[in-house]
Amino acid sequence: MWDVEIRGMASAHAIIASSIFMATVMPAVLLENFSVYGTHMVWLYCVAGSVAVVNTAVFWLLGISPPTKKNTLSYKINRLSRSCLYFLLSCLFFHTVVVMYGAPLLESALETFSLAVLLSTLTTLRCLCILGPNVQAWIRVFSRDGAMSVWDTSLQITTGCSVIGAWLGAFPIPLDWDRPWQVWPISCTLGATTGFLTGLVAAPVWIHWHRKQLTYKLK
Amino acid sequence: MKRLPVLVALIWVCSVFYVGIFLFVGGFLLVRLEVNRTSTCADVLSPGAQVKGDFCLSEPRFRRAVVLIIDALKADFTRYDPENTAPKPFENKLPVLDEMASSHPSQARLYTFRADPPTTTMQRIKGFTTGSLPTFIDVGNNFASNAILEDNLVHQLGQVGKRVVFMGDDTWVSLFPKKFHKSLPFPSFNVKDLHTVDNGILQNIYPTMEGDDWDVLIAHFLGVDHCGHRFGPDHPAMAEKLSQMDGVIRSVIKRLKNDTLLVVMGDHGMTDTGDHGGESQKETDAALFLYSSSPLFSAPGSQVEPEVVPQTDLVPTLALLLGVPIPYSSVGQVLLPLFPQNGSRGAPTGLSQAEALWINVKQVNRFLETYSNMAKDIPPDSLSQLRADFSNISSQYLAAVHKGHLPSHDLVVSMQNYLTGVRETCRASWARFNPFKMAAGLLILGVSCMLCYVISELSHLVIQEGLLKLPILSGLVVGLVVAAGQLFTQGYLELSWCLGAASLSSEVLFLWRTRGVSPRGRWSASGLLTPALLVLFLRCASLLSDSYVIYEGHVVTFLLFTLSVYIPLRLNWDGLLVPLPPPDTQKPPRLLPTTLPSSVVRREATILLVWLGVMVGSLYLSLSLHNCREEQGTCQPSPFLSPLSRVQDSQLRNLHYVLSVVSLAMWGYLLHRWLRHYGNLNCSSVTVFSACFLLPLACVCMGLHWAVSATPEDTFRTLSELIGLAQVFLPRATFCLLGLGLLLLWVDPMTVFLKSRTPLNSRGTSLPPPKYRASTGISPQAELHHLIPQLYQRIRHSLEDGVTESGEADSRPAVEAYGLGTVYSAPLILLCGLLGLVLLLLHPEGMALAFLLLLLEAAAVLHIHACSTTLSSLHKHSNGFSVPWAPVVSWSLAAAQFFHATGHLPTFPSIQWGAAFVGFPQGHTGTVLPASLVTLNTFSSHIIFAVGCPLLLFWPLVCEVRGTRSTRSAGAEESEDAVMEMRLRENPQKFSSGLLQLAARYLFVNGAQVFASVCAAAILRRHLMVWKVFAPKLMFEASGFIVGSMFVILGVAMVMRVDMSVGGLFKKLLPQNSRQSSLITSGPAKAAPAQVEVSHHIGSDAACGSFPDNPEVMTEN
Ligand SMILES: [Zn+2]
């Protein structure tokens, strides 16, 4: 049982990680003048879009999403619209937080917002997929005893890693090295993506190692 | 509580830190040795040199010279661009220089004149009179200019009998006492005064020139510099000033005779904001204009013109042109275009280029020999290289002279190279380090940080056992032994090594002794790996990178933000932020069974998040109050930083004024509100007087002072005298009021209002009559809101004893005490508030906003700390009064952050010198007062946060009442009453150890930052940015630590003062009550020697409490 779940998670994560690589490689093949630094926004939205699509598809196929009580169409539409709303709100939230951290307020607002979109894709979207549009459940998941399944644990790990990666990505910005990746917000997006990838790798490994200690309540 | 061990421990730790800083700085910032030898006329003569007769008696090229020094005459000011149709205020205002240089190319030249840093006026005067390179450490001497002891141009001119007449900046008179034939000094210190010095010169310069009682005339104009400091270069006043200077130069040129040389020069430039002191090109590049009525220069193009003239080169040039020996320690190089290419042509009495250079080379070589004998700081390999060069030049020159033909061009070039080489070698070696002292300082600082950490972990042991006695004594002994040894072997004392040995030995002994005491588990790495300490580590690491130091303000804000956001995340992770779901039967109860009710959790979490919002908001707003370093490219300094008198748009000025006054009023109101809220304003003590009257009055005075100083000078010409008077007296009155407030606070820090209910009790005491209560307007509702008299109850069983003993224990409470719950924090807050106003007065008006944000942010840190303590109170066992690392690190980061948000930067030009003139617009006579005012201004945020540090200990107790009140309303146990800060009184041991721990942690956090910046300076001492970034940062960090640690001790001492008063209060209360109730006077330690019944009077309950008089006494028995 355990091994099956972990293996499933590992393969799901592998698919998501490979989608990020594809999002980096495919435009480079198809588009001219594409580069991660030069046309950073294109790359960012490629990655965000592919992660969003693949995440949703994977979780929908695996049936991880929380059980829906009603199966009517209107309920589903309601759920979907609420999810979209939450996603948008989370983008705004991340934007505010990033600005508070010292990002410029007006100039390069688009870049800042794109970073917020990427962060939301890497964190909030997974929350939406796994927990549904239920903020209380989100808050619950991010506590020590809040995880109720391996997927919750993996959510904890990937979200933490993405946010910490973005945070660490801010560190090289003030340095006077004049590298292309020090331009706002490239280092942060790279940091977030790297953190997310690390989380994807780390989550199955960590769960595998700690499978003895992990005891989940039944839903 | 134990006062002495805490204070001794803190003072010892601080002094050990000071010794480390002293040692390191002593090794890092070396002073150049002054050579106290002077050149004489005989030195210039030497066998073979073709100078006829006595050098000083031979006819010089110029008999007289006029030197006009226009302070801060930046190179840009002198450029003239006829194409420029819309010149800025400082452009095209000195056309005379360009006119002369282009119309009389053989008579006039305009050069860029590059000063050596530090570009402060006194160092520059030293530089261009001695021809030497004043060192970094001289920067601080600008307040006290001491006489120049080295050989200099003024001295040499006097030696040959030239009459030097001086007028202008009075710095010169203190630098050259009694050296002038005649001097007309004018006060220079008042930066706001643009005209006194210049008008004084203008009244005297023309009569003097037309008279015949002078040979060299030096006039030092200050108007341009002061205009820059006051208004910046981009201001109409600057145009006016420069046009005035243009007129002066024209009039002087008209009056020049043929035998007179005119030198017009700036001592340094200025930045775009009109400041100077650093080493950016804007500050170093001044202008040099040379003019003579008779032809002086050869035709342009006939020889290589220097692009930039170093400031040191003026000294040998002037000396040789005027026929005096070059000063002994000069390392300058003669300015060749002023000398004819071959001496026999043109002016018969002038030296040729080769002769001048030869004299110059010999003088520099002699200085180098003398200096290398005295000091060993010039590297031997470059010294031997220079020696070889010299002997080469010497033999070639002498051979050429011997053969009778002119020295070759190559020889001239090699002489120039030699002189440049010497200057560069000196410049490099006068910033040399003493590695032993640096290493010793580093070691002591590192061990001090460890020591601080150990003391903070073992504070309960430090105050109990005599752990400190032996280390301190042994330190003293070792210091004395080393001193004696030095006296015995060397014959003289080197203080730094004695202090170093003493502190190191005491530190090591202390650590050795605590080695066995400390529990093992505590020292593991996991204890050090808390996120708070990780943030501290990042902060320290950031000090090692010049980019991070340049962006320090943003880095600190970033880290502080991270740390504050971490706290709720962590609480949520621990499941404490949201109310727990109903107890789960399946899950083993990990937590303690007694959980906070969910309503309390919800409210505390809300409060936490609200204060987090306040914190984030004030952090974000404070970012817009920063000043800019010159390295920060496109950065614009905050508009609130410029004094109101500089704002030209009157509407904007009014807006700024209103904002500042509103912030000031808010500052006062918030303090007053807090004190009233906790019932600290009910009594009639002097402290309450100062809170209720002195504080508002001081605020009003400040508002008026700002209004007066913001008025433009021209608007009320008739009232100018009154305005001048107000500018002196309003700030002084504010200082006096606040000083009085601080004094009263120290004399009687009690803010407790005692009210007796039983009429019997009131006899013999000065308790106010009951109607007092009505007169202060305490409504019953207000009482329900924290104005509750705080119950002081302790030792349950002795209460029961008391009840049984006193038999018919009346159900009415005996004494009510208002404000007892915040008895410790109220005076401390008042102290911070008063100090904050003093410090605000020293800042530009707009900084009131920053101070308000500071208050909000401090409150936010305190509340977040308090809420998280409440929320996690059941998670962790409260271990005494231990303050965790996170709030301490936040507190220290907030101090660093507001250092930046109040417009300060760790650079010397950004020091707000204007602070010295608040209340003293006429300047000062001494140096102590202005220096301390500027220090207070610079480290104001360090001071406020250091004094307020003990609040971190009190705040969870102050905020405790909320939780317990709702507990009561929920029907919880009555006995868990709001005891607030009286808990500290119940556990004097834990109180002392908690206080010591908190102070030691705060010192550790700050000390670690000092250690990091010391490491940065030591490791990166060859870095390109060391003098620009790391050395100033080290100086600011170290001074900030010294000032801050002193105020930490002051804050702790204030707490102890309050504790003494509280002790006194209870002693006073006890006897009168003891007469009524029969007492248990002796017995086991648990029994109180005396007891008093104190009540709180919510509702009809009548709880009786008793407390021991002086718990320390008990435990010491
Ligand atoms: Zn100057």
Ligand SMILES: [Zn+2]
């Ligand atoms: Zn100046």
